[in-house]
Amino acid sequence: MKVIVPIKQVYDPRTVRVSRSRGILDIREAELMMNPGDRYALAEALRLKDEQGARVVAISMGPPEAEDILREALAMDVDEAILLSDEAFSGVDVSAAVVIVAKAIDKIGDYDLILTGCKASGDGSGQFAPRLAQHLDLPQITRASHLMVEGGKVKARHKLPDGYAVLEASLPAVLSIAEGANEPRYPSLPGSIAAYDERTVAIWGLEHLELTPDEITENTCTEVRGTLAGLERELGRVIKGEPSEAAKELTQELKGGGLMR
Amino acid sequence: MWDELLTPLDEVAEHMHVWAVAEVEDESVASISYQLIGAARDLADLLGVKAEAVLMGKDVEGLAQELIWRGADTVYLLEEDALSQYRTETYAQVLANLADDRKPEILLFGATDKGEDLAPRLAQQLGTGLLPDCTKLEVDQAERILLGTRPTYDGGLMETNACPEKRPQIATVRPGAVEPYPPSESRRGDLEKISVESVEEVTAKVLEVVKEVPEPALRHAKIVVAGGRGVGSADGFKLLQKLADELGAAVGASRGAFDEGWVGREYWVGGAGGITIGPDLYIACGISGAIQHFLGIKDSKFIVAINKDPRAPIFEFADVGIVGDLHELVPALVDELRKTRS
Numbered sequence A: 001m002k003v004i005v006p007i008k009q010v011y012d013p014r015t016v017r018v019s020r021s022r023g024i025l026d027i028r029e030a031e032l033m034m035n036p037g038d039r040y041a042l043a044e045a046l047r048l049k050d051e052q053g054a055r056v057v058a059i060s061m062g063p064p065e066a067e068d069i070l071r072e073a074l075a076m077d078v079d080e081a082i083l084l085s086d087e088a089f090s091g092v093d094v095s096a097a098v099v100i101v102a103k104a105i106d107k108i109g110d111y112d113l114i115l116t117g118c119k120a121s122g123d124g125s126g127q128f129a130p131r132l133a134q135h136l137d138l139p140q141i142t143r144a145s146h147l148m149v150e151g152g153k154v155k156a157r158h159k160l161p162d163g164y165a166v167l168e169a170s171l172p173a174v175l176s177i178a179e180g181a182n183e184p185r186y187p188s189l190p191g192s193i194a195a196y197d198e199r200t201v202a203i204w205g206l207e208h209l210e211l212t213p214d215e216i217t218e219n220t221c222t223e224v225r226g227t228l229a230g231l232e233r234e235l236g237r238v239i240k241g242e243p244s245e246a247a248k249e250l251t252q253e254l255k256g257g258g259l260m261r
Numbered sequence B: 001m002w003d004e005l006l007t008p009l010d011e012v013a014e015h016m017h018v019w020a021v022a023e024v025e026d027e028s029v030a031s032i033s034y035q036l037i038g039a040a041r042d043l044a045d046l047l048g049v050k051a052e053a054v055l056m057g058k059d060v061e062g063l064a065q066e067l068i069w070r071g072a073d074t075v076y077l078l079e080e081d082a083l084s085q086y087r088t089e090t091y092a093q094v095l096a097n098l099a100d101d102r103k104p105e106i107l108l109f110g111a112t113d114k115g116e117d118l119a120p121r122l123a124q125q126l127g128t129g130l131l132p133d134c135t136k137l138e139v140d141q142a143e144r145i146l147l148g149t150r151p152t153y154d155g156g157l158m159e160t161n162a163c164p165e166k167r168p169q170i171a172t173v174r175p176g177a178v179e180p181y182p183p184s185e186s187r188r189g190d191l192e193k194i195s196v197e198s199v200e201e202v203t204a205k206v207l208e209v210v211k212e213v214p215e216p217a218l219r220h221a222k223i224v225v226a227g228g229r230g231v232g233s234a235d236g237f238k239l240l241q242k243l244a245d246e247l248g249a250a251v252g253a254s255r256g257a258f259d260e261g262w263v264g265r266e267y268w269v270g271g272a273g274g275i276t277i278g279p280d281l282y283i284a285c286g287i288s289g290a291i292q293h294f295l296g297i298k299d300s301k302f303i304v305a306i307n308k309d310p311r312a313p314i315f316e317f318a319d320v321g322i323v324g325d326l327h328e329l330v331p332a333l334v335d336e337l338r339k340t341r342s
Ligand SMILES: Cc1cc2nc3c(=O)[nH]c(=O)nc-3n(C[C@H](O)[C@H](O)[C@H](O)COP(=O)(O)OP(=O)(O)OC[C@H]3O[C@@H](n4cnc5c(N)ncnc54)[C@H](O)[C@@H]3O)c2cc1C
Pocket: B227, B228, B229, B230, B231, B253, B254, B255, B256, B257, B268, B269, B270, B271, B272, B273, B274, B275, B285, B286, B287, B288, B289, B290, B291, B292, B293, B296, B306, B307, B308, B309, B312, B324, B325, B326, B327
């Protein structure tokens, strides 16, 4: 069994600021990290490795720095790591990213499962897994947990707002793993040392993937028209005084505003 | 031959009308659908085209009327055994066929469990872009471009997206972002039955559906009294329950209170994992007002905060705040309410 896990490097949201005056993201002090949701996909793949001998390949599309999260994946015991990196990939939207990653997946070939996170933190939109599944003409199970791979099929729970549905798909299939589906893994110290000293991260660019810049442009659909600082709201009124007085004032205000009977 | 003469601009011009893809849940139309048809109505009026609803399922014809009352000029009705239960690939395929045939200009889905599963797959199939999780929809009338704004970075940054060249333009709309039109029984519209061509064998099958958590009363409550870590204990929530009983309200909690184990998960309010609510009145007791919490309650029409720390962030978005100890203020409020009632 071969499991491919596309992962993404994101800004740690705790280190990102928003410039209120300019209405843009201030990333001067931002730190990069592996998208937290992708850890569940990696952990699920590694469970299949431990229990069923799966071979796990992590891939990431991003700038050269994204090699870090692939090293981290290697340190978690992933078998192979590939970075898709090229000037031409920078700033692409999700529909173009899907085309690039799908090319890499075709090149890796002979896979049974593709596992992803559900939504990238920060500015993710959760489109990647369904789009990738469609592009590869494969079945999808989003927000998945409780995976069972057997007899050329995968069975999993798809999380619903009020419960879950048990779905079964033939392999290969694309699954986005629900947050909290498992205990995410963290690298061991010896694993980390080996990941940096002994293991390699393959780097594939435009040429290696046999893609042209035109193909990327053609598959780009959306653009960001602008950004604004969020969450502006007028300051409310503060009621002061003794509890009984404050309670009286609040009650009157709520009644006056027709907010309670 | 004509195909070859079509320039990209002609292709854009060929697409007309705004569609709302209705969601059916337990044999009725999910409330998001009326919000979507309301949004489609507004956009269609701006663009001078029709607002149309797509209704898919089995034995759902009876649900079409209200979509018209709520703003649809046309309801496309697709009834078929294979559509009786939601399945991603089947629904995407059927919608793609219909969109290829009728060429809508804009397609709206809910940013719901189903919408987020289905809309991206359809967008990929149609080779077009998707404006995700919109809390605001606008349109560039001259260029006929939909502008969809969504919160990113936990609401810190609002981002406006567009899909300028590909058609149709697809957007998912966050529940609660658009006010639906009240049903108007004098509104007229057409019902058009679409025959569904044989649907390809699907590869992801639904084996069973399990309802786990009862639908929390919280989600639809008009008034919510919520407690945070400041409530101090599971017993403290009994105090909030008293206030809730006086007001006919539901009780909710912050993640902080849930983490402490004082309440079950079904009480947890928030934008990241919790329940998103938009009651008429939200009373937050001992909740600091973290961004994730705010995202879950920001659609509340009126927010009251009770917190002993005057610098708590919740005061930044409360309409009325009381600085003080909730263990004194909540009983005082209960007393006051009882007094005014008698
Ligand atoms: C990925 C992620 C997702 C999250 N999702 C959510 C979410 O969906 N919903 C959510 O709520 N949180 C969420 N959180 C957690 C959130 O960041 C906060 O930690 C949480 O909301 C804090 O809960 P709280 O306000 O009850 O507790 P605290 O922040 O500890 O605040 C307690 C408040 O009570 C006040 N207080 C104490 N005693 C009294 C008293 N006697 N009378 C009056 N006031 C008193 C204090 O002044 C303080 O302001 C998430 C966090 C992360 C990292």
